[in-house]
Amino acid sequence: MMRKGWFLLALLALLIAPAGARVIWAQGGNVLLYGGNQDIDNIDPATGENYSINAALLSLYDALFIVRGENAEPNLVDTWEVSDDALVWTFNLKPQARFHDGSPVNAEAVVYSFNRALELAGPPTYRWSGIADTSSAVALDEDTVQFTLLQPFAPFIGTLTQLFIVNPAIVEANRGDDFGQSYLRTNAAGSGPFRQGRWEIGNLYEFIAVEDYWGGWASPDHPDSVLWLIQRDSATQLNSLLARQTHIADTPSGQDVDRINADPGLSVIENFGYFVNTLKMNNQGRYTSDINLRKAIAHAMNYDVLPDIQDIPIQIMPGPTPLNFPGAVPDLDVPTYDLDRAREYLAQTPWPNGGITLDYVYVTEFTREEIPGLLLLEGLAELNITLNMIPMLWPDMVASCASPETGPDIINIYTQPAYLDMDAHLYNQYHSGQWGSYNSCSFYSNPEVDRLLDTARVTGDPDIRTELYNQAQRLIAADQPSVWMYSESTLIALNNCIQGYVFRPLESLSVLFQDLAMVNCPA
């Protein structure tokens, strides 16, 4: 009995002993502990793309351009020229850029990376689909690369923020039979401010600062390393921050904001990005092809109460484009919650007294998408229109957007532009040539809008492009293909010792670790 007692005591001591005195970042160096909501599945720049992957790519690789704040700045590029017709783009690279193995990031590497991306046709590649092919990029000399596009494409620079340059020698050495995909999925071959450290799949990822990084560091107090800790649950993110076991949590719950801000050492930064919620109405559908019905629906949505009941701060949309997006038209005549006007529009439809049933599709168990549906259900009930709430798994929703025949009457979709240009926001949602992806699930078609968007794509002059996009936005607003709901805030919780964080509305969750500084972080 005595022996058992001692054994239990020893076990308890073993369990608890190392805990008391340990403060996690007291072990030397500026180790930034980052609680990231998502896994970093794949760090191959040709096939991986989402916010966590992008945060990793921005750390491990360099792209030709980089989004800082609200602008795309040259990164590997020193100077550039573009032909008047936006067809031929010539970039001079910074000669000092070096891969981690010391070899130069030259024009050949750019051509190699671009062609590899096109060949593998991963998610980042759609940016250049129909715009360029594997003969488009040519190295003119060591530091000059020229892209001759298949068609003029004015927003080309915006797309180059996602062209991360790989080290051809490393890829070729690990080429295998899949063009190096197996290798690059978990191994970096870049020139970025960090190199890979521990890479524990599904658990944590370490980025170690390259001390003599060719691009230099924003601050002498930059992180010596960053540990991306996967923390999927917001309660865990909160507890880790409060216990000082992380410095940053990238998706704290809206309900935890007050508790975090109440801690004198922590803050929540709230910003509005370009992550937009939209109720896409099937413009080719049996009922919602009628513009007056679409306008009636848009007027039956109670926008006023939405900010109070969503669990995260939101800004009601002023039309198809968030106001902080460059080129947004601010004074559009957009619907407000007005049941009288809704009835007026309904009176002009073949169903003046309602009596119809519409389907509303949203992601199963996703309350944030269910709430707008319930508000609409209430509003439409006043018009004698029944709303059939249909929860669906996301892959099923994606499949339903394949064609107008399968598209639901109304579907709740979040969208985010992929590059910093109005083309990225409007083209894939409102050009009729884009039907088939969930971004274009409204199956909107207006030949004049198509013409304006096509023309803007091939127009080099920024002023003319702005005017074309202004016209397009006005036409789209007048056609009401969707109910524009809100842009969602991005919350990020930081320990106050972290400085240098700048919000990037385009990639609102992908933090630029290289720009951060750790000043007097608790030891």
Next chain:
Amino acid sequence: MNLRYYLLRRLLLLIPLLIGLTLLTFTVSRILPGDPVGLAAGPQSTPEIRERLRVQFGLDQPLPVQYISYIAGLFSGDWGQSLYSRRFVADDLRVYFPATLELTLFAILIASGLGIPAGIISAIYRDKLPDQVVRVIALFFVSFPAFWLAMIFQSILGVSLGWFPIGKRYDVLLAPPATITGLFTVDALLRLDFSAFGIALRHLFTPALVLSFGALASVTRITRAAVLEALDKDYVRMERAIGIPYRVILTKYVLRSAFIAIITVLALEFGWLMAGAVLVETIFDYPGLGLYAVESSLRLDFEPIMGITVLYGIVFSLVNIATDIAYGIIDPRIRYG
């Protein structure tokens, strides 16, 4: 039938079982509506890109061809590739499975370590105060949802008291013990690294404790019932009548008889815990199979789903075989056949 022949027969029976399992899962996953290719290709993907991806993953082939190709790969060690992350399923399973196995084993250890004594006490003191206390405690823990208990334990033991880590399998600033089995505690012991063992155990303790609560009540109740049944047997009354000490009767005869039922419930609970570890894994950032299974299912990522199903099928079958063997060891009257 001797044990060796029995084992061989059960292992061979695994093959048709797994083929049936894969056929069923394959058919269900392929006939479900949904467009995983569209999802993997991204929101702005063009039809050409989606088609190319479909060809790349062989999804343009007829279903029987896809199935045969999958089965052939399975036997050659190629368990397919995730459409979404492009990682190989076998690699992912190798990472995630040991974590969940370790968590489940410790949860079972805790559930049996607490549940069996509690059940015995409950049976011995039938309808008296200790019995009532044990039943109330068992009811308390089984009634609360695991995710809620997980958050409470995390908040109290991790944040307020600082006794245990908030999450993860190991101290994030340290490298875990080099892999032998993938079970950190076992690997640390095999390498005689007691510091690493302590760290791994501390990380395992809270999630395993929370996970064990679901099984704790069942183990307690079944133990109580089995012990009570055994205590009512004629041979026990006889043993008591001839003066064999009660402690000896309990440990040598009653418990031995009750263990058949206890092992059955532990084997069942093992399956339930393994499948139900997802919530605990999410809250404690525990990189396990449950989370991988849920994420793959939500994306309709075919091959990870298939891989997880096959792996679960193998594990459950092996646990069943082990349970059958244990029956024979506990009660030699049981014959294999």
